[in-house]
Amino acid sequence: MSAERCRTLLAAVGGGGCRILDLLEGDGAGGPCPGVALHTDAAALARLRVPRRLVMGEEVCGGGSTGGDPRTGRQAAEASAEAIRALFADCDLAVLLTALGGGTGSGAAPVVAGLAREAGALVLGVATLPFFFEGQQRRRHAEDALRRLREQAGAVVVFPNQRMLEAGGEGAPVAQSFDAVDRAVGEGIAALARVLAADGIVRIDFNDLRAMVAGSGGTLALATAEALGPDRAAEAVARLLDSPLLEHGNVLASARAMLAAVVGGPDLTLAELEDIMTGLGARAHPGVRLHFGTAVLPAFEGRVAVTVLATESDRPTPAEEPAADAPAAADPAPAAAKGARGRRRTEGRPAQGLLRLEGAGKGRFRDVDPTLHEGEDLDVPTFIRRGLRLTRP
Amino acid sequence: MPSHIAALEIGTARVRALVGEPREDGLLMVTGRGECGAVGVRKGAIVDFENALDGVRRVLQAAEEQARVSITQVYLVLCGADIRSEVNRGIVHVLNEEGAIRAAEMEEARKNARKVTLPADREILHSIAQCYYVDAQQGVVNPEGMEGRQLALDMLIAHGQGAVLRNTIRVARSIPADVEDVAFGGLCAALAVLTPEQKQSGVALVDLGAGTTDVLVYAGPGVALAASLSVGGDHVTNDIALGLRIPTAQAERLKREHGRAVPRPGDGAPAIILPAEGGFPGRTVLRADLDGIVHARMDETLGLVRAMLAEAGLLAQIGAGVVLTGGGARMTGIRALAERTFNAPCAIGRPGGVGGIAAVRDAPEYAAAVGMLRYAAITAQRDGGGGRLREWLASLLGAVRPAGRRGDSA
Numbered sequence: 118m119s120a121e122r123c124r125t126l127l128a129a130v131g132g133g134g135c136r137i138l139d140l141l142e143g144d145g146a147g148g149p150c151p152g153v154a155l156h157t158d159a160a161a162l163a164r165l166r167v168p169r170r171l172v173m174g175e176e177v178c179g180g181g182s183t184g185g186d187p188r189t190g191r192q193a194a195e196a197s198a199e200a201i202r203a204l205f206a207d208c209d210l211a212v213l214l215t216a217l218g219g220g221t222g223s224g225a226a227p228v229v230a231g232l233a234r235e236a237g238a239l240v241l242g243v244a245t246l247p248f249f250f251e252g253q254q255r256r257r258h259a260e261d262a263l264r265r266l267r268e269q270a271g272a273v274v275v276f277p278n279q280r281m282l283e284a285g286g287e288g289a290p291v292a293q294s295f296d297a298v299d300r301a302v303g304e305g306i307a308a309l310a311r312v313l314a315a316d317g318i319v320r321i322d323f324n325d326l327r328a329m330v331a332g333s334g335g336t337l338a339l340a341t342a343e344a345l346g347p348d349r350a351a352e353a354v355a356r357l358l359d360s361p362l363l364e365h366g367n368v369l370a371s372a373r374a375m376l377a378a379v380v381g382g383p384d385l386t387l388a389e390l391e392d393i394m395t396g397l398g399a400r401a402h403p404g405v406r407l408h409f410g411t412a413v414l415p416a417f418e419g420r421v422a423v424t425v426l427a428t429e430s431d432r433p434t435p436a437e438e439p440a441a442d443a444p445a446a447a448d449p450a451p452a453a454a455k456g457a458r459g460r461r462r463t464e465g466r467p468a469q470g471l472l473r474l475e476g477a478g479k480g481r482f483r484d485v486d487p488t489l490h491e492g493e494d495l496d497v498p499t500f501i502r503r504g505l506r507l508t509r510p
Numbered sequence: 511m512p513s514h515i516a517a518l519e520i521g522t523a524r525v526r527a528l529v530g531e532p533r534e535d536g537l538l539m540v541t542g543r544g545e546c547g548a549v550g551v552r553k554g555a556i557v558d559f560e561n562a563l564d565g566v567r568r569v570l571q572a573a574e575e576q577a578r579v580s581i582t583q584v585y586l587v588l589c590g591a592d593i594r595s596e597v598n599r600g601i602v603h604v605l606n607e608e609g610a611i612r613a614a615e616m617e618e619a620r621k622n623a624r625k626v627t628l629p630a631d632r633e634i635l636h637s638i639a640q641c642y643y644v645d646a647q648q649g650v651v652n653p654e655g656m657e658g659r660q661l662a663l664d665m666l667i668a669h670g671q672g673a674v675l676r677n678t679i680r681v682a683r684s685i686p687a688d689v690e691d692v693a694f695g696g697l698c699a700a701l702a703v704l705t706p707e708q709k710q711s712g713v714a715l716v717d718l719g720a721g722t723t724d725v726l727v728y729a730g731p732g733v734a735l736a737a738s739l740s741v742g743g744d745h746v747t748n749d750i751a752l753g754l755r756i757p758t759a760q761a762e763r764l765k766r767e768h769g770r771a772v773p774r775p776g777d778g779a780p781a782i783i784l785p786a787e788g789g790f791p792g793r794t795v796l797r798a799d800l801d802g803i804v805h806a807r808m809d810e811t812l813g814l815v816r817a818m819l820a821e822a823g824l825l826a827q828i829g830a831g832v833v834l835t836g837g838g839a840r841m842t843g844i845r846a847l848a849e850r851t852f853n854a855p856c857a858i859g860r861p862g863g864v865g866g867i868a869a870v871r872d873a874p875e876y877a878a879a880v881g882m883l884r885y886a887a888i889t890a891q892r893d894g895g896g897g898r899l900r901e902w903l904a905s906l907l908g909a910v911r912p913a914g915r916r917g918d919s920a
Contacts, residue, residue: 403629480748481758485552488740490814495741498749499806507753507799 125310126208127152128233130226131190132161133216133245139165140303150212150310153204155229157193157221158182171204173197173225183220187258190224194232201229205236209323210313212306213240213270218247218255223262230269239327242266242273243306243339245298271330274337274426276302276362301340301362308341308424312378312410321378321410329374329408329426331493331502338368341424350389353423354396363425366400372427373489374406381411382418393423406489514541514579516687517882518570519587519695520562520678522551522721522744523837527569527584528870528879529577532887538880540866542577544569553740554590554722556677563681570685576867583688585886587878588678589695590722591670593635593738598626601662611644611653615661623665633672635694640664641731649731668694668736691889694736696724698881699835701888703859703874704728711829714852715859716815717878718838720744724878725815729827737818739811743838746807753803754795760784764800765841771808772843772850773801808844812851819852831855835877 127150129138135154142152143166153169156162159180162170172180174193183189194201205211211233215226222244230240244263247255267273276298312321329337340363342356358366369375379385379393390411401407479487482496489495493502500507519526529542546568550558574581600623602615624637642650644658653661675692682689699717700709709728717724720743727735746769751761768782778797786792819825831854834844839858848856860872861880870876 480752481744482552482748485555485557488553495810495814496745496748498745498752498803499810500749500753500803503806503810505802505806507802508796 124208125150125210125212125313126205126238127212127214127306127310128155128204128229129153129167129214130155130194130229131215131219131222132156132158133219133222134214134226135161135165135167136216137214137299137303137306138167140299141307142166150314155194155201155225157190157225171197171200173201173221183224185220185255187220187224187262190219190221191228192224193221194225194228198228198232202232202236205233205238208233208236208238210326211238211240212310213242213266214302214306215242215266216245216247217259217262217266218251219258223258227262227265227269230266234269234271239323239330240270241326241330241337242270243276243302244273245276245302271327272337274305274339275429276339304341305339305362305424308378308380308422309339309426311380311414312412312424319409319411321376321408325376325408325410326426328406328493329376329428336429337426338363338372338429339424339426341422343420343422345420349421350392351396353421354393357423357425358396358400363427368427368429369397369400369405369425370402372402372405372429373487374408374428375401376408376426377410378424379411379421380414380417380424381421383413383415384418385411385413385421389421393421397423397425514577515883515886516542516570516573516581516584517587517879517886518566518584518682518687519589519879519882520551520556520566520681521548521589521719521878522554522742524548524720524875525562525565525569526876526879527566527573527581528876528883529573529579529581530866530880530883532883536863538864538866538883538887540864540870540880540883542573542575542579543867543870544572544574544576546572552721553742553744554719554738555671555674556681559677559681563684566681566685570687581687583690584682584685585882586679586682586689586692587695587698587882588635588670588675588692589717589719589724589878590738590740591635591674591678592740593668593670593694593696593724593736595666595668595736596626597640597664597734598623598667599662599664600625601660604659604661609657609659611656611658611661613654616642616654616663619661619663620665623663624667626667626669628669631672632669633675634667634669635675635692636666636668636697636736638666638668638733640666640733664731666733666736668697670694670738691886693882693885694724694726694738695719695722695878696726696736696738697733698879698885699724699859699877700726700728700881701884702861702877702881703833703835708830708833712824712827713830714815714819714824714828714832716812716832716834716836716848718743718811718834718836718841718844719878720837723811723815723838724836725818727819727822727824727828729824734824734827735819735822739814739818741811741814743836745811746804746838749803749807750800754793754799756784756793756795757790760787760790760793764795765804768797768800769804770801770842771805771847773798773805774843775801804841805847808838808841808847809851812848816851825852828852828854831857833857833859835859835874837875839874 129135138152154165154167155171157173157178159172174196177193177196213230215222217223233240246259340360342353344352479496487494487496514529514531517528525548527544530538530540546565550561556562570581600619602618642653643662644650644653644656679689696717700715712729715726722742723739725737747762747765751758780797781794784793832848832852845856860874861877864871
């Protein structure tokens with residue numbers, strides 16, 4: 118199969134996911150790869166440009182919304198299990214796009230992930246988490262859903278709110294912040310799909326991605342950057358390394374495995390490729406397992422796009438060491454009193470820390486350096502990585 | 511050098527100390543033994559210094575009491591530390607007037623062969639000469655006196671993570687005891703269990719430890735590969751604990767008593783009852799689940815070793831097959847699985863040529879410690895006795911060795 122082209126299906130679940138898929142669809146000639154929109158809300162689906170749509174659980178929601186209840190979302194997906202499973206037949210990679218926090222995304226996405234996996238696809242979740250101003254309930258739903266999604270999907274690319282706020286700028290209006298998230302997620306997915314679909318000079322194939330996903334410990338970071346002009350190679354790398362999605366390069370420094378893809382036009386030179394790889398290599402962990410691919414597309418004449426998918430370290434990055442959290446943890450009251458801005462800053466980190474802990478599934482090896490082999494974390498039980506079903510529930 | 515030698519192994523599951531006396535006839539008399547469960551070691555690396563130190567103190571004391579000697583020097587077995595190896599060629603041009611190879615050229619070749627560029631965090635643990643090349647002639651064992659224009663030497667350089675190696679040495683030094691020498695656990699185990707015939711025909715030794723799986727391959731001119739994989743019996747236990755949702759202690763016992771590397775459906779009762787104990791309420795687990803979990807891990811581990819050999823082009827060169835040692839060699843069905851994996855004969859390696867304490871003889875888990883005693887006897891003989899701290903060890907630790915003892919070895 119490695120020689121074959123990877124058959125990818127981009128499935129958006131819920132309102133937020135569909136919004137991003139629609140953005141991608143409108144972007145170019147029908148999006149980077151086949152997409153399907155899944156929602157309980159028939160009216161919302163009808164507004165999309167995406168041609169392929171599925172209304173989930175009509176008997177549960179009557180074609181309306183879930184009212185923000187993940188349980189309803191879950192029931193809706195379960196009610197449409199057969200139809201959903203059929204979507205993923207003949208599909209190698211299912212990219213599941215969802216915004217967690219609401220009812221449909223949080224409730225249905227883990228179910229859809231499970232069905233896709235049962236149909237034989239490698240499932241890569243791409244999830245955005247709610248902003249802090251969206252309230253505690255949505256955040257709880259999102260965290261719960263992310264945990265469930267991780268159990269079902271091979272790995273989840275998480276776009277944390279805190280990083281996105283930096284992308285949009287602290288003072289950016291709400292609508293703009295939402296747009297920034299959607300755009301960043303869309304760009305990342307489009308870039309990834311392009312590389313997987315293109316007949317690259319140096320191919321990244323499905324097996325590279327599978328190895329990444331298996332070895333990731335559950336969380337991945339995805340970012341992409343483009344540049345034009347004579348210095349485009351250096352500029353694209355600089356932009357990428359400055360991206361808040363990679364924590365300004367910190368994610369690369371601690372990533373155990375990394376997939377880097379360069380897409381350029383027919384004018385892309387070898388020297389530029391080398392510059393890009395040297396630039397990324399300088400910031401990467403010395404022991405990183407690197408999958409590298411490049412593709413030439415006529416549409417990219419004059420520009421170059423660099424995309425990185427990297428495993429997120431279980432260990433806190435320097436910015437997240439207890440020192441940063443200590444004031445909030447020791448004395449939560451004043452932090453709360455500082456109002457929205459203060460809360461956002463102090464609580465952003467613990468939420469991420471919490472999410473990282475669940476990647477575990479490693480028992481006694483939770484706290485030691487992982488044993489990585491070709492992108493696989495050998496500390497994770499073999500029977501889990503091999504997908505062995507136990508009789509015990 | 512005292513007539514007795516002490517070997518210390520700080521393993522992931524057990525800390526072991528042996529006191530032995532090599533005899534003229536080659537038999538190794540083991541006169542003292544200390545052993546306790548290890549605390550503070552994960553995958554071969556020290557993670558809790560104080561607890562590890564406590565265990566080392568206890569086993570050394572027990573070994574001292576049994577052997578009725580006092581231990582001031584130890585030979586330390588090193589495992590884990592992500593040990594890997596590569597073959598490096600050192601080349602010298604023979605420029606002297608006669609055009610003959612002398613000791614000076616050979617020393618130069620050895621020096622050049624040891625020159626490898628390693629990442630900053632890695633240290634060379636062993637450099638083992640394989641064979642010389644004199645001009646176009648291959649496989650020269652001793653080129654001294656031969657004529658030639660160019661002399662080359664292939665050397666196996668085994669290296670590991672400096673920090674992990676240093677920490678293990680530091681524990682032993684904090685006893686305090688002098689660390690006389692260190693050696694890779696896989697090499698030690700090979701010295702204890704492999705016969706000259708096996709080494710001659712090519713053989714892969716696989717030491718299935720709790721924290722690491724150590725590999726040493728003899729092929730062609732000598733040691734062809736040394737490697738340590740940070741996966742071991744603890745992973746099997748952990749997989750069982752997670753898969754069957756039982757505490758680690760129960761998982762460990764279940765593995766020892768019922769674990770099989772190859773599932774044999776229909777053999778044995780389909781369910782295993784775990785009795786209640788302490789805070790554990792008791793459970794019944796299915797044989798098939800246990801078999802599946804254990805087989806998956808053992809199959810993968812041996813598969814990784816096989817891949818390692820395949821990558822080094824050694825699979826076809828192990829005429830004598832595979833020898834398994836370490837606690838994992840006691841698992842039911844492990845030989846069959848190894849034979850299937852390597853498509854080669856497989857044997858369980860037990861330390862032979864050992865007298866004295868009976869428990870040590872024939873116990874595969876003692877292979878490394880017994881081999882360390884052999885290693886110590888060999889190096890002591892070669893270097894004319896006396897304390898010997900190799901250069902790298904000195905550089906690794908800095909000049910902290912008491913001056914008085916240093917003088918002994920000069």
